[in-house]
Amino acid sequence: MAHLFNIPLTDLRLQNGYTYAKPVLTYQVFGQTLGTAAVVVVNHALTGNSNVSGPEGWWSELVGSGKTIDTDVFTVIAFNIPGNGYDKNPANLISEYKQFTVRDIAQLFWNGLHALGIERIFAVIGGSLGGAIAWEMAVLQPRSIGHLIPIATDWKATDWVIAQVLIQDQILNNSDDPIADARLHAMLLYRTPESINQRFGRTRTNESSVFQVERWLLNHGIKLKNRFTLSAYKLMNHLLKTNDITKERADFLQVIRNVTAAIHIVAVDTDLFFTAAENRKTFEILKTKRENIFLHQINSVHGHDAFLIENEQLSQILNPIFHTQKTNTYVSYNH
Incomplete structure (x- = not known):
């Protein structure tokens, strides 16, 4: 397993006005040394963690040497959502859980990236809750991401x-x-x-x-x-229910208009949680206003969890994104 690093951050004022005092963000790095290659941020889902690659990595079929997200080419960073318990430190658990939103977590992830000296990333990718955080990250830093890849998720929580x-x-x-x-x-x-x-x-x-x-x-x-x-x-x-990139902002099109990333929405045709129909609605709205919007679909009997099961299909969708680009465009390191 890659080493688990800590980033002590300054107090964060949360979306609802509550202050999260002295947050500690934990993360792992896979592949190339920071500052030498383009960065891919992988966001974990509800019961996931930062261990995305290697023998025990939950996404090791996609992230690794010679894999779709190739650690011979990229620096891959995965943060733990604060409070997920992966660091085994009881002091970092969160009891007042209803104070937090997806937007707060996305801001913490950007704060962590900035603390590491990273200003631009080649891609942010995540499934389910991780994809919801990816949507928020794109809105918070609309010109800092090359590719936004939300999988089996949505930009808002439906009823x-x-x-x-x-x-x-x-x-x-x-x-x-x-x-x-x-x-x-x-x-x-x-x-x-x-x-x-x-x-x-x-x-x-x-x-x-x-x-x-x-x-x-x-x-x-x-x-x-x-x-x-x-x-x-x-x-x-x-x-999961706090996901809404339009809250206290504007309507969807106005919020997304400044996001320069190519948006690759990946739906699962049988998803009973974040449905493919909602993803298609988003795509239909966006395609009238921009060219770099793409809708992909995993076809599977397995439903929402297909993004963790149908690795071959997902690789076929993602390969053109990660294998046909000039990654050095996205090397941005301030330290």
């Missing part, structure tokens, strides 16, 4: 997403086994009926009263409970 976040929050605050129970519900949002039915076919375990699908769900709950903290889950879940 459907807000409703699901409420259910998760209720489980997390009222269940006797909150992490495990919330995970049961979440897994059925991340997959599809077709995916579940094809995988299990109504089969039972050796214990004849237990269906395989029940054992699979319960195991997912146990695994998450063993590696994730309750405060982290509450925060990550809450952030």
